Amino acid sequence: MLKLRIFRPSYLVEIRRLPELKYIKTEGNVVKIGPVVTHYDIMKANIPLLSETASKIADPQVRNMGTIGGSISHLDPSADYPAALIAMDAKVRIKRTKGERVESFSSFAKDMFTPDLNPGELVAEIEVPLLKDYKVSYQKLERRAGDFAIVGVAVALKVNGDVIQDARIGLTAVNKTAVRASEAEKILLSGKISEKLIEEAATKAMDYANPTSDIRGSAEYKKKMVKVMTKRAILAALNR
Known part of the structure; x- marks a missing residue:
């Protein structure tokens, strides 16, 4: 400033x-x-x-x-x-x-x-x-290394076997402030971990995005990338 x-x-x-x-x-x-x-x-x-x-x-x-x-x-x-x-x-x-x-x-x-x-x-x-028992990931889409996020997704998952007991999804760069994708979190808690469940949650996360077009990309592109990056963050967390 x-x-x-x-x-x-x-x-x-x-x-x-x-x-x-x-x-x-x-x-x-x-x-x-x-x-x-x-x-x-x-x-x-x-x-x-x-x-x-x-x-x-x-x-x-x-x-x-x-x-x-x-x-x-x-x-x-x-x-x-x-x-x-x-x-x-x-x-x-x-x-x-x-x-x-x-x-x-x-x-x-x-x-x-x-x-x-x-x-x-x-x-x-x-x-x-201190999220000791959580699997976590922060995934960031950027034009080049070191840039501000085009889309940023933070995920924390508490996993027990093949179910997720607690899910936290935070989004940045797609609204006026960071938002919690609470309905997407609920989807992850609704059944056994599967590709379909993750896909549904990532799709739901798009509802929380209201980006604007700028030099980093169009609003439509950014909204689509919310799904991509949310899915990527969930999978990265689960694989840790």
């Missing part, structure tokens, strides 16, 4: 060196992440789904410099993290001068480039469940 001169603040405050904002800690089945933790640090932290997502963000230079707090505060509709965070039911702790509040990531992501942050507030922590 600064580079494009959309925002021209009088002052900038550097917060990346504040140790109280840079940590990754596990408490029970929850991982708590400080806002100035870099994509590279998350990539190396072995957090199911989130680490894989971080590994596909941009290029090494951006992964070493960019932070998760910065990414979700910017809230680009084509960013990678939102697909994983909405699928994981992540929570965002927000601090202000007097007190703090906690919001679900789905509530925090109000609109494109519009996080639920008021003047004087900042993201203080991101909290995600």
Whole structure:
């Protein structure tokens, strides 16, 4: 935003060196992440789904410099993290001068480039469940390596034999904000794992896509690719 001169603040405050904002800690089945933790640090932290997502963000230079707090505060509709965070039911702790509040990531992501942050507030922590028993995958369609997603699909599946006990599907880059394909998830829970079941779920995921045409592709193309990438993500997760 600064580079494009959309925002021209009088002052900038550097917060990346504040140790109280840079940590990754596990408490029970929850991982708590400080806002100035870099994509590279998350990539190396072995957090199911989130680490894989971080590994596909941009290029090494951006992964070493960019932070998760910065990414979700910017809230680009084509960013990678939102697909994983909405699928994981992540929570965002927000601090202000007097007190703090906690919001679900789905509530925090109000609109494109519009996080639920008021003047004087900042993201203080991101909290995600530790999906120990889940098979996970983040699949991203991009024009070339390092680009923003054309379509991004995050999948987490809890599998017991030939049935899926819990399914989470998050989509990014196909709407104003990331969306949870809840009806597609229900299809995956409705019977034994099969090619037909996966095909039906991937087709249903298209209902959650309302993309716009741009230099990355037409709206019609992007919507079709939601099915392709959802199927790819489900199969990749099941094969792990």
